Amino acid sequence: MDVVRRLRAAGCVFAEDEARLLTEAAGSPAELDELVAARVAGEPLEHLLGWAEFAGLRVAVTPGVFVPRRRTEFLAEQAAALCQPGSVVLDLCCGCGAIGAAISAAVPGIALHASDVDPAAVACARRNLPAAEVYEGDLFEPLPRSLRGAFDVVVANVPYVPTDEIDWMPVEARLHEPLSALDGGADGLRFQRLLAGGAAEWLRPGGSLLVETSERQSPVSVDVFAGAGFAAEVRVCDERDSTVVVGVLAG
Numbered sequence: 001m002d003v004v005r006r007l008r009a010a011g012c013v014f015a016e017d018e019a020r021l022l023t024e025a026a027g028s029p030a031e032l033d034e035l036v037a038a039r040v041a042g043e044p045l046e047h048l049l050g051w052a053e054f055a056g057l058r059v060a061v062t063p064g065v066f067v068p069r070r071r072t073e074f075l076a077e078q079a080a081a082l083c084q085p086g087s088v089v090l091d092l093c094c095g096c097g098a099i100g101a102a103i104s105a106a107v108p109g110i111a112l113h114a115s116d117v118d119p120a121a122v123a124c125a126r127r128n129l130p131a132a133e134v135y136e137g138d139l140f141e142p143l144p145r146s147l148r149g150a151f152d153v154v155v156a157n158v159p160y161v162p163t164d165e166i167d168w169m170p171v172e173a174r175l176h177e178p179l180s181a182l183d184g185g186a187d188g189l190r191f192q193r194l195l196a197g198g199a200a201e202w203l204r205p206g207g208s209l210l211v212e213t214s215e216r217q218s219p220v221s222v223d224v225f226a227g228a229g230f231a232a233e234v235r236v237c238d239e240r241d242s243t244v245v246v247g248v249l250a251g
Contacts, residue, residue: 003036010040018045025049042171055102060127064120066181068098072157074242075212076102078235079155082208082246085109088147090202091132092139092156092195093117095181097125099155100132113151115142118178139191140198151203155210158191160184160217188214192221196228200249209247221245 003023007015022039025048026032035048046052047063054068055076061067076099083089083103087110091100094114104112112132116122122136135142161182166174173182184190192211199209209230213221218234222245225232230247237244 003032006036006040012039021045021049042175044172044176047176052096052098054098055105057098057101057105059096059098059101060124061096062120062124063176064178065118065124066095066121066177068096071237071240071242072099072212073102074235074237074240075099075155075157075210075244077106078244078246079103079153079208079210080106082153082210083107083110087111087152088150089113090115090143090147090151090154091129092154093158093181093191094125094129094134095121095157097128097132097134099157100125101128103155104129104131113143113147115139118180121178121181139194140202143202148201149204151207153208153210154199154203156195157212158184158195160188160192160213162186162188187220188217189220189224192224196224196230196247200229203249205249207249209249211245213243213245215243218243218245 003019004015007018012018022035026035038048044067046061046067051058052061052067055073080103089110089112091114094100094116097114100112100114114125114129114132115135117138122134125134159182161184163183166183222232225247229250232245232247235244
């Protein structure tokens with residue numbers, strides 16, 4: 001009960017669940033006390049446990065790596081719906097590889113590639129995506145040139161929080177996740193523009209590009225996609241407060 005009380009006092013909404021998980025993770029009362037103290041101080045629960053739940057999977061997440069959000073399960077589901085065995089798929093800005101892992105679980109037999117600029121995230125992704133090719137570098141830069149025009153689906157959860165709104169984010173994100181995974185530039189769409197502008201040469205004609213955005217930003221996101229040669233539409237999951245833009249490259 002002391003654990004639950006401490007977590008509640010720190011504002012943890014699901015204090016009972018978190019207390020159970022931390023207790024299970026701790027090897028001793030002293031370690032439990034350390035874990036609870038770290039959680040109360042604002043460290044993400046997933047960093048303390050070493051894993052996050054995503055689309056029914058446990059994916060490895062280490063300190064300093066972006067924690068996949070439940071809303072992003074909708075992005076993974078929309079991408080998986082466009083895949084079939086044999087599809088060539090790219091999880092770009094993959095973080096820990098949660099999206100790629102969810103797609104692989106939903107559609108066995110895809111040829112998955114993933115990439116991220118953060119070395120810590122790449123290390124996690126390689127643990128979570130043992131059958132995939134995982135590259136380290138900025139956006140499309142590290143991909144082998146032989147993959148140009150090969151992808152059926154490119155899915156990317158690029159940063160889309162406007163720079164001026166970073167300070168309003170929860171402390172566990174601001175202080176414990178990389179800024180590069182949060183800051184989307186002045187209007188939040190800097191990386192969506194880079195993504196849409198670079199994706200066409202990597203997708204086959206008729207291939208699909210998917211990105212998570214916000215409801216407020218989605219009209220501009222559609223315009224960004226359209227300007228890069230994609231027929232784009234917005235898909236929304238109210239239950240998870242998730243907005244996704246799906247673009248199809250003109251054939």
